Amino acid sequence: MLKRRIAAHPSLSVGAFCVDSGRALASLFLRPVAPAMFTAPVQWQDCAAVDVAPEQPTRSLFGVSLSSIQPQAVEAMFAFLYPYLLKGGWRDIYLGSPIPGLRKALEKNAGMPIWSYVHARRRRRSGEPTDPQLAYYHRKGFRQIVSIQRDYFPHVPSLNYGVILRGQIPLARFGALWRATPLPLLKSVSQLL
Structure with missing residues (x-):
């Protein structure tokens, strides 16, 4: 599956690696997606499917596997990717997240x-969600809750629920300007983010 993801969208597959050991520290595999799909019931495998392309052109992406034990690795990965x-011309990224604190919260307040x-x-903590996973994504810029999905994927602490989150790509609203800007200059501008 990993090879298929990279082969399907090589320019949208990124990782951060330890310079000493070569060990992967963070990864993210993106694919184009139609945001309207998240307004209906959806499961993780539908969102993450490599072989499914949106029916119409889109400026939105769905991300798979944004996780890391080292926050700096995720920051470095996004600094490279932006x-x-x-x-x-991409405008936003959608992610699916478990909500691992849900079961315990409902045990306390059924x-x-x-x-x-x-x-x-x-x-x-500056308005962060109480759920630890949602708080993690909130700190990474995924602050809009798009939908709550029942039976999103098997995850006992989340009672199989998932949440679709949206993060806007900084400065994406100036898309025509960025498409005309040489990549080296764009890299310098994005470092300011």
């Missing part, structure tokens, strides 16, 4: 609607 995304849990925020 100029290419801007040059390609009547709580799932919507309430997903949208709950920490008071002391």
Whole structure:
């Protein structure tokens, strides 16, 4: 599956590696997607499918496997990737996330609607979600909750629920300008982000 993802969209497959050991520290595999698909019930395998292309042209991407044990690796990966995304005219990235704190939250408060849990925020940490995975993605710029999906993928702590998140690519609204800008200059501009 990894080889198929890279072969399908080589310019949208990135990773960060340790310079000493060569060990992978972070990865992200992107594919074009029609955002309207997230307004209906959807499962992870539908979102991540390599062989499915959107019916109409799109400026949106779906990301698979954005995880890392080292936050700096994710930051380095995005710093490398952003100029290419801007040059390609991409506007936003969607991700699917588990909500691993859901089961425990419902054990404490069985009547709580799932919507309430997903949208709950920490008071002391700049409005971050209370769920640890959603908070992680929030810090990476994925701040818009698009939909809550039942039976998204098997994950016991999430009770099989998933959340579709959206992150805007910084400065993407100037897409025509970025497509005309030489890549070396665009790399310099994106470093300011």
